[in-house]
Amino acid sequence: SAVISQKPSRDICQRGTSLTIQCQVDSQVTMMFWYRQQPGQSLTLIATANQGSEATYESGFVIDKFPISRPNLTFSTLTVSNMSPEDSSIYLCSVEDRSRNYGYTFGSGTRLTVV
Amino acid sequence: AQRVTQPEKLLSVFKGAPVELKCNYSYSGSPELFWYVQYSRQRLQLLLRHISRESIKGFTADLNKGETSFHLKKPFAQEEDSAMYYCALAALGSGGSYIPTFGRGTSLIVHP
Numbered sequence: 001s002a003v004i005s006q007k008p009s010r011d012i013c014q015r016g017t018s019l020t021i022q023c024q025v026d027s028q029v030t031m032m033f034w035y036r037q038q039p040g041q042s043l044t045l046i047a048t049a050n051q052g053s054e055a056t057y058e059s060g061f062v063i064d065k066f067p068i069s070r071p072n073l074t075f076s077t078l079t080v081s082n083m084s085p086e087d088s089s090i091y092l093c094s095v096e097d098r099s100r101n102y103g104y105t106f107g108s109g110t111r112l113t114v115v
Numbered sequence: 116a117q118r119v120t121q122p123e124k125l126l127s128v129f130k131g132a133p134v135e136l137k138c139n140y141s142y143s144g145s146p147e148l149f150w151y152v153q154y155s156r157q158r159l160q161l162l163l164r165h166i167s168r169e170s171i172k173g174f175t176a177d178l179n180k181g182e183t184s185f186h187l188k189k190p191f192a193q194e195e196d197s198a199m200y201y202c203a204l205a206a207l208g209s210g211g212s213y214i215p216t217f218g219r220g221t222s223l224i225v226h227p
Contacts, residue, residue: 031212042201042219043159048212056208092159096213103149103161104203104215 001097002027006107013083013114020079021110023093028073033094033104034066043092049076083114117142117206121218128192129226136187136221138176138202147205147213148185150176154198162187162200172196192225199223 003026013019023032031050035043046066047055055068070076080087093107118141128134140146148165163171165178165185176187185202201220208214 033215043217045214045216048208048214050212094215097161103151103164104205105161106159108158 001102002029002095002105004093004095004105004107006093006110008110009108010111011113013112015084015114017083018079018081019083019112020077021091021093022077023075023107025074025095029095030073031096032070032076034068034076034078035092035094037090037092037109039089046078046091080112083112085114088112088114117204117216119202119204119216119218121200121202121221123221124219125222125224127224127226130194131191134187134189134192134196134223134225136200136202136223138185138187138218140183140185140202140204142183142204142206144207146178146180146185148176148178149203149205149215150174150185150187151201151203151217152198153201159201192223194225194227197223197225 005024007022033048034046037043045058046061047057049055049068049070051070051073065081067079091110094104097103097105120139122137150162151159152162153159174189176185178185199220199222202218203215205213205215
């Protein structure tokens with residue numbers, strides 16, 4: 001199955017600043033998913049990123065706040081912009097493992113604290 | 116829109132007791148269902164998928180389309196099973212790709 005390297009693993013940021021999270025996959029994948037997981041909550045899908053096209057955002061998430069890049073089939077970044085304490089969360093990237101029948105592989109997550 | 120419901124936020128059992136973590140789904144198409152597990156300080160990982168009808172670490176899950184359920188079961192719980200368990204559904208999105216949706220998770224605690 002695919003292996004995902006996600007970084008940073010954690011960061012503490014000042015409000016009003018931005019943080020870019022990177023995910024590198026060891027194989028080429030068509031789709032990458034970005035999730036947010038708040039303490040004690042489930043995973044909430046932020047957006048789906050296909051290589052070479054604009055990311056598709058879920059309801060409640062906008063490109064200005066969470067811009068995503070997908071320059072090739074093995075890499076993607078998610079930026080959390082103009083951060084506020086409400087953005088404190090764990091952010092996860094995920095890829096489809098070979099096909100949807102095989103499930104999804106996740107990065108180790110980025111624990112973001114905004115102060 | 117698809118929905119995954121895990122009614123129990125917490126399930127606490129003693130070692131050796133049977134375990135059943137409930138999952139119900141709502142989806143008009145043919146579902147692709149999974150169970151994921153997250154052990155303390157580890158990343159989320161796939162436990163099992165309905166299509167393979169496999170048993171992993173003693174856990175099984177049967178898809179019941181009539182009841183729209185995919186409950187996770189183990190006859191004899193072990194302490195190392197203590198973890199967070201998520202039920203997930205991959206459904207066809209508007210863009211023609213399958214998009215996973217997760218339930219809120221059930222924390223399983225197995226006492227010695």
